[in-house]
Amino acid sequence: MDESNKDPVMDDVVSTSVPERKRGSGVKMVYELLRDEILDLVLPPGSPIDEVQLAERFGMSRTPIREALVRLAGEGLIDTLPNRSTMVSNIDFLNLHTFFDALVLMYRVTTRLAAQYHRAEDLPVIRAHQARFAAAVEAQDALAMIATNAALHSAIAEAGRNPYFISLFNRLLSEGRRILRLYYQSYGDRLPQQFVDEHEDMIAAIEARDIEAADRLAKEHAEQIVRQIQTFFSRNERLDMKL
Amino acid sequence: MDESNKDPVMDDVVSTSVPERKRGSGVKMVYELLRDEILDLVLPPGSPIDEVQLAERFGMSRTPIREALVRLAGEGLIDTLPNRSTMVSNIDFLNLHTFFDALVLMYRVTTRLAAQYHRAEDLPVIRAHQARFAAAVEAQDALAMIATNAALHSAIAEAGRNPYFISLFNRLLSEGRRILRLYYQSYGDRLPQQFVDEHEDMIAAIEARDIEAADRLAKEHAEQIVRQIQTFFSRNERLDMKL
DNA sequence: TGTATTTTATTTGTCGACAAGAAGTCAGCA
């Protein structure tokens, strides 16, 4: 894809890299790359975002950079201090329960709607994501696991065909990627096969159009994940509060 | 502030009035004004948005205009065709049920959470909004009614203190302002006192911290509104499909 | 006269530059 430099120090690297790019693609590229770097904690919460530095890094003007930042700010991924600085938004550990409340509810609602409204062509997509997730679990690849898990549930939500729930759920899954990243990297990246099985059950319920079963399975699945993360954070909150 | 209108004759509808404005305020001003004009159907769905025209109207460069438009696009209020045109987003009448699903659920969840988590200082705010809503009903002022109703429920959601639900609910209430506007302006702006009473019951349940009652009342209230609008649209869908 | 192609016109996307705001710096003074 991209051969962008990971070196924070740059003086001459930029001049050699891609000057050719299509007209409207710069913003999208910067947006997606920055977004992934934030969600994968490559840019940890509190990291300063400098427009000119990004402009040099991507070999473009500040204007498209700025537009990407506005979009990221709209999703709450970065915080902008007027006239001053921009930084990656912090994770609000004190109010994590609000995140979990919303996450569990959206797990339930989207899975329920998927059972209700999915079409035949949705299932292959969902199963493909599930296969990728299973492969990531097999390989014990935490980053891939987190990303594919989010993609799977996002696909299920798409099958439910409610743009409002899809939108909120995607935002929660994004925020969840940051939290899960902390969870798994601290836990040594071992991940239970159990999640794969739970996903299988949910997909089966969706395919059978068993709405109540889908709801129940999604609820249990979500609460199970939340419980694990909560106990992890309650064990470590005194240590991690500095984040 | 300063009102120096020196040029009475301009070529367009809104003449320039303020050359002086604070540094970061232009974007916010344009954003909020355009947002209100869209939600009040002053700019009906499909209206073209021209950047240079807006720039002239507000007496500023295209850059801050553009930033405001990016934010509006992020909320789905305008649609941007790459390299071509920008227009006020259409109301998707074919999928209104997804809107109603989300709206009812958010009514319930936010009211329930308000009963659970509200603090003493929240109630005066809520009651103030309810008083304004009652006054608007009394005066049969449809626009004010719609706006104060949205503000009231937004305040209830704030008392629930879940930023994710607050965010989605506010988006739904915004979209709802456009739909309600169609409803009431077609219905001759007569509005039932019943909504005032239902609000009173909901507020009482919140104050009593009766979670189940708050949930039930919110559900009935929401479904009642949805039912009215649905029957209205189903009666008129053949006529209004052109919108 | 109808269709394909070139030309024009309009709107957006991007650029480089400048000015305003705010934090840090440092001299001057009690």
Add this chain to the structure above:
DNA sequence: TGCTGACTTCTTGTCGACAAATAAAATACA
């Protein structure tokens, strides 16, 4: 030494201009 205030610096916010992309208009051609 400690404090105040001007200065410096660094980042952001805004501007005017230009180039690319596309739709509309005009022209050429069968």
